[in-house]
Amino acid sequence: MTQLDSRGLPLSTTSDRAAELYREGIDLLLSNWPGAAEALGEAIAADADFALAHAARARLHAIRAELADAKARIATAEEIVARRGNERERSHVEILSLAIRGHSSKALQRALAHADTWPRDILILSLPLGAFGLFAFSGMADHNQARVDLCERHARHFDADDWWFVTYRGWSHVENGNVTLGRALTQRGYDLRTNNANAAHALSHAMYEGGAGEDAEKLVANWLPRYDRTGILHGHIAWHAALGALERGDPERALAIYADYIQPSVTAGMPVNVVSDTASFLWRLQAYGHRVPTGLWAAAATYSKQYFQKAGFPFADVHMALIAAAVGDRAAVERRVQALTGMIEAGTLAAGPVVPAICRAALSFAEEDYVGCVRILEPVATEVVRIGGSGAQREVIEDMLLLALMRSGEAVKARALLDRRLHCRPSPRDTRWYNLLAA
Structure with missing residues (x-):
């Protein structure tokens, strides 16, 4: 029996358990939810020659800035897929390898071509999307439009209840200025899979960009307790609530959120988020005329020296x-x-x-x-x-x-x-x- 991924693409594994755990791991990875590493690890244990499980684990290492582990894991995937893998899987692994090894421009070109042939290969389609995706970090001036164009080009391949695609399609429209459509789509994505940090994040963006800062604060306050503090977007989503408090002229509340969730000593976020969230929050606080408590800038500087x-x-x-x-x-x-x-x-x-x-x-x-x-x-x-x-x-x-x-x-x-x-x-x-x- 041919094993399939969550969007119906064939997988080169004969293990029912490996395929099931891979599907679970990809969904957790793409919702930035804890447990992805464990699910993918178990998929590998069930089938040590499952190239895409190794590749997904490499992607997760890369997201967490664990580059040595990411390169080692993607090398294993490359070796396996060369002898056991279909054309789609070989392209999939090669693109992830390019991205992990820092060849971003080539990875973007290959990801777009791959999506034209296999649009439902969502781990690859995800690479150009998002605020930290290959389009955003390409240096392009029109990357917001490029993300919308990519999503609209492939929208016909996805059902209206595909939680991952609906969320990213909506967020792309929000960032490109169509906030009304973007908020409706991100709200639908959030409703379809609430245990999804990317959806909560995208919806908070939509609310913020639409001038509904208080709605964003309420969303974060109600949703964040369900998200484990080890989740890599935990601190960044709280950052959105802190910005909302600053918007309202409530620096005390903003600082309390920063102290509890955002500052380097308490967050498990990606280094790029920790550096950018601490820098931009403290800068705003000070520039808006509020006092930055002693030691906060120094702590941000000490953390940033590692990266x-x-x-x-x-x-x-x-x-x-x-x-x-x-x-x-x-x-x-x-x-x-x-x-x-x-x-x-x-x-x-x-x-x-x-x-x-x-x-x-x-x-x-x-x-x-x-x-x-x-x-x-x-x-x-x-x-x-x-x-x-x-x-x-x-x-x-x-x-x-x-x-x-x-x-x-x-x-x-x-x-x-x-x-x-x-x-x-x-x-x-x-x-x-x-x-x-x-x-």
């Missing part, structure tokens, strides 16, 4: 610069800018000049050189999307420009930016700032 020391990952580069600037480490920012500039000259930084510009602007802002910050950041403001991540994450850069405009006497430009923001997304914070400028 992303080599420049070239734009999303991380920007947040590392925010932390270094906040703690007064001018030399660290300048070293990163120099390295990034060298990469641009060599043609190896796809995101381009916007990345070192943001780093330099962060330093100017931290040193209260608001005129200098505007001079650096304003010309590249439309290119910030190239660093990847979500709209909510990149908003910290736009806030930097807005506050620098306000503090350097550029009231007309600041009001114009606020007009646009309030038109796109009603915000209590932006309303307060607008009223302050009008006073």
Whole structure:
């Protein structure tokens, strides 16, 4: 009897148990739910020559930034699939290998071609999607549209109750500006599989981008207790609630959420989330005029020194610069800018000049050189999307420009930016700032 995956694609295993555990492990992996590693491990124990189980386990290691383990596991999958695997599985393993080994551009090209032939191979289709996917980190200026196009191209291959596809289709529309459709789809995805951190995350984004910050806070407060603290999105989803509290002008509540769920000492999140969430939350707290308790910036800096020391990952580069600037480490920012500039000259930084510009602007802002910050950041403001991540994450850069405009006497430009923001997304914070400028 031919074994099938959860979307009906044949698997090269004869073990009923291995196939069942693989299906379970993939669903857990794609919902960022605890237990994926155990399920995939048991699938491998049931059939040691099950290449896709090894490949999925490698993907999970990569998500957790356990790169040595990821490379070892994908090498095993490559060896097995070469002698026991169908064409789809060989392509599947090769694409994951490219992604794990840092060949992101090739992985993206191959993933898109693979999806045209096997659109229901959801582990591969997932790679270009999401705020940290291959499209987002490609350096493209139109990656939000590219994700929508990919989902719409393959929508006919998925049922209306496919919880994974509905969620990612909705999130793609949210990030591309169609918040009404996006929220309806992400709500459906969430309702179809509530034990899904990606769905709760996508829905909180949809609420935030639609100006329903309090709805997002309530969602997180009601949902988070069901999600084990070992879940890698636990701290990041709480970060959304902390931003909502800041929006409402409640720094005490925001800080309490940060202390309980987000700061490096309490979260089990991915390093890229821990660095970006701590940097952007503390920056917002301070820039909005609230006091950052003693030791929080130092703790973020200590944690960040373990990661992303080599420049070239734009999303991380920007947040590392925010932390270094906040703690007064001018030399660290300048070293990163120099390295990034060298990469641009060599043609190896796809995101381009916007990345070192943001780093330099962060330093100017931290040193209260608001005129200098505007001079650096304003010309590249439309290119910030190239660093990847979500709209909510990149908003910290736009806030930097807005506050620098306000503090350097550029009231007309600041009001114009606020007009646009309030038109796109009603915000209590932006309303307060607008009223302050009008006073």
